[in-house]
Amino acid sequence: MEELVVKVDGKEYKVFVEETEEGRMLVHCGSDVYEVETKKDVELSAIERLHKSRLIQDGELEITAPLPGIIYDVKAKQGSSVKQGQSLFTLMAMKMENDITSPREGVLKEIKVKKDDNVNKGDVLAILE
Numbered sequence: 001m002e003e004l005v006v007k008v009d010g011k012e013y014k015v016f017v018e019e020t021e022e023g024r025m026l027v028h029c030g031s032d033v034y035e036v037e038t039k040k041d042v043e044l045s046a047i048e049r050l051h052k053s054r055l056i057q058d059g060e061l062e063i064t065a066p067l068p069g070i071i072y073d074v075k076a077k078q079g080s081s082v083k084q085g086q087s088l089f090t091l092m093a094m095k096m097e098n099d100i101t102s103p104r105e106g107v108l109k110e111i112k113v114k115k116d117d118n119v120n121k122g123d124v125l126a127i128l129e
Contacts, residue, residue, distance in 0.1 A: 001028075018104075020084055026104060033061065033103055061103060061128045065119040069093030078111045082128070089113070089125055102128060 001018045016028040020035075027034045073090040076082055082102040089100040106128040113125050 020104065035103070059129065060109065061106075062124045063088065063100065063103070063126045063128060065091060065121055065123045065125055066098070066100070067091070067093050068120045069098070069118075071113045071115055071117045071119060071125075072097060074111065074113065074115055076108055076111070076126075078108055081105075081107050091119070100125065104128070 001016045004015050004017055006013050006015055013029055017036075018026045018028070020026055023038050025036045025038070027036050069091045070093075071089055072092040074088075075090070076086070076088045082088065082105065084102055084104045086102045087099050088102055088108070091098040091100055108126055109129045110127040111125070112127070113119060113123075119125065
């Protein structure tokens, strides 16, 4: 992981950049994690929030709900190994199914929700180590 200082609107931020695959990176800024895609011959583009993940301790991530809704499906089990991009949950919100995926490879240390649970934006769905 590479440490960088970036300036946004005149304010400097210390970030950690982790390359995940060709042209894609995870950018850790404080407790937030962003997925960044680079395109050939252009600057960084398409900064997208990763289903609102928060870095907690020792590299663990809290995977949080990006919006309020109902857990329609839990697709992984506690203790299982998951790959980056693997579907973990389906969240039903505004009559639409939203796929919540793993932001990186790891082990699901804890799953904090079950099918039919109501969740609010920011609620912790799982902890990934």
